[in-house]
Amino acid sequence: MASDDTLPDDRRQMMESINRFLQxxxxxxxxxxxxxxxxxxxxxxxxxxxxxKLVGNPETGVLHGGAVTTLIDAACGISVFMKMARMARIATLDLRIDYLHPAAPGKDLLARAECYKLTRAVAFVRALAHHGDPANPVASAQGTFIIVED
Amino acid sequence: MDTPPSPSLRIANILRQVRLTGEYPLLAEAIPYARFLGIGVENTTGEVLCRMRYAPMLIGNSSIPALHGGTLGGLLESAAIFELLLRTQTDRVPKIISITVDFLRSGRPQDTLAKATITRLGRRVANLQVQAWQEDRSRPIASANALFLVS
Structure with a gap:
């Protein structure tokens, strides 16, 4: 039976196993x-x-969009794992990213992704990238993933 | 008194040189992320193309193995930026507004080529279409539509 105090442990374990998988x-x-x-x-x-090394414009120090794409793609994929409650073979079908304002030079970037719909074949995700305040996003994204049969 | 050249002057200088001499490799070398991914601009066939040289760190899925989708997104976006830098008279890196990437096939552990085409160049906004492929150009592995602010 899941109780409130077991959830953080589960989550920490899940984070550890996902971080190990990524590594x-x-x-x-x-x-x-x-x-x-x-x-x-x-x-x-x-x-x-x-x-x-991730800078796209050496005049401003702003991160290249490709690095932002990689971050968002990764967060979206893991949000699909969370929705499925397991790790599965998935592949990105498409990803659209709107750049709302340039990433601030020198600052880490966070991406929060949500899998808001899962069907047997397809997962639908959206994400926001920000520097710590989700109310002030750097980028907004929407994507789809195919669930590869396993 | 000597003042160091402003960074924008340096990019502008590189662009002027590349437009004049066709030394395309200089362009990618000026962008740290392009250097990191191993992206180069080449003109070996009379057509300016982008090439992302294969390196193991580009892999996103070790078990297939397949290139990380983010690296393909980075290549497509870079190809669009280089196309704008070479085809227009801008002296700064264009700002991306949005990009939509379609992942069509998994990227094998080998070099990937990309070609961007400007579909519309307006006073403020440029629209580009980009394709990436490996051995067979008629079987693209990823494509993108991208919008940039050019002024």
Whole structure:
């Protein structure tokens, strides 16, 4: 029987196992230092540490959109795992990202993703990227994933 | 008194040089993220293309193995930025407004090429369409539509 005090333990265990999975099986996320920051029922928050190598405009120090895409894609994928309550083989079908304002140079970026609908074949996700205040997002995203039969 | 050149002058200088001499590799070398991903701009066939050289750290799924979707997004967006830098007279990196990426096939552990086409260049906004492929150009592995603010 699930009680309130067992949930944080479950969540911490889940975070540890997902972080271990990212480190062992997703070399590019590991290379970027992506980590799970928080997990919810159908939600995942991931952190991308700021790094000079990820800069897209050397005049401003602003992160390249590709790094933001990688962060959002990763958070969205893990939100699908949370919605499914297990890890499965999934693949991104499409991802749209709106850049609401440039990421601040030198600051870590967080992405909070929510899988708001899951069918047998497809997962629908949305996400916001921000510097710590979700009310002031840097980017907004929407995507779909295919659930690969396993 | 000597003052260091402003960064915008440096990008503007690189652009002027590349437009004049066709030394395309200089362009990608000026962008840290492009260097990190191993993205280069080349013109070996009379057509300017972007190439992301394969490296193990680009992998997003070790068991297939397949390239990380984020690296393909980064390549598509980079190809669009380089196309705008080379085709317009801008002297700064264009700001992205939005990008929609379709992942069509999994990316194998090998080099990936990309080509961006400007579908509309307005006074303020540019629309681009980008394709990425590996061995067979007629079988793209990812494509994107992207919008940039150019002024």
């Amino acid at each position: 062992d099986s997703v070399p590019h996320n590991h290379e970027l230092g992506l980590r799970v920051e928080d997990l919810g029922v159908a939600e995942a928050t991931m952190r991308l540490p700021y790094a000079e």
